[in-house]
Amino acid sequence: MLAITFYSVVLSVHIMAVVVAFGVSFAYPAFIPWARRTHPEAMPLIHDISGRLGRFVMSPAMVLVLLCGIYLASDADVWDQAWVSVPLLILIVIGALGGMVFAPSERKLAELAQRDLATGGELSAEYDALFARVRFFGYITMALVLIAIFFMAAKPGA
Numbered sequence: 001m002l003a004i005t006f007y008s009v010v011l012s013v014h015i016m017a018v019v020v021a022f023g024v025s026f027a028y029p030a031f032i033p034w035a036r037r038t039h040p041e042a043m044p045l046i047h048d049i050s051g052r053l054g055r056f057v058m059s060p061a062m063v064l065v066l067l068c069g070i071y072l073a074s075d076a077d078v079w080d081q082a083w084v085s086v087p088l089l090i091l092i093v094i095g096a097l098g099g100m101v102f103a104p105s106e107r108k109l110a111e112l113a114q115r116d117l118a119t120g121g122e123l124s125a126e127y128d129a130l131f132a133r134v135r136f137f138g139y140i141t142m143a144l145v146l147i148a149i150f151f152m153a154a155k156p157g158a
């Protein structure tokens with residue numbers, strides 16, 4: 001017999017929110033550098049889309065991850081476990097990166113791309129430097145997400 005508890009529903013929502021919040025991050029390396037090389041005229045739009053995804057998809061889903069995680073850890077009384085505290089710290093770091101690096105950088109990248117394309121058709125060294133910085137932090141974020149998933153799935157020390 002299928003037993004659905006409130007805990008299992010919250011756990012399912014928690015996992016779904018992780019997929020929604022971070023899934024798209026793993027697609028960025030497959031298409032954004034390619035678009036930069038082959039369709040530079042699309043970069044202002046791509047950065048606008050990336051910013052919107054951050055604001056309207058990723059950030060709300062991260063809040064849901066946090067709220068569900070708080071309930072799950074409290075209900076199971078596992079706040080002292082590394083498989084809870086490490087992913088929580090990672091979520092806070094990723095949220096900070098979103099607000100301090102990704103959101104302002106995506107806005108700036110869109111502005112630079114519009115400016116550069118309007119004046120000469122080539123994206124500038126200033127654009128490329130910021131683009132490389134965002135890409136670097138994107139890879140860091142993806143690694144952090146994978147580390148958090150490992151901790152949640154493997155539960156080291158439990």
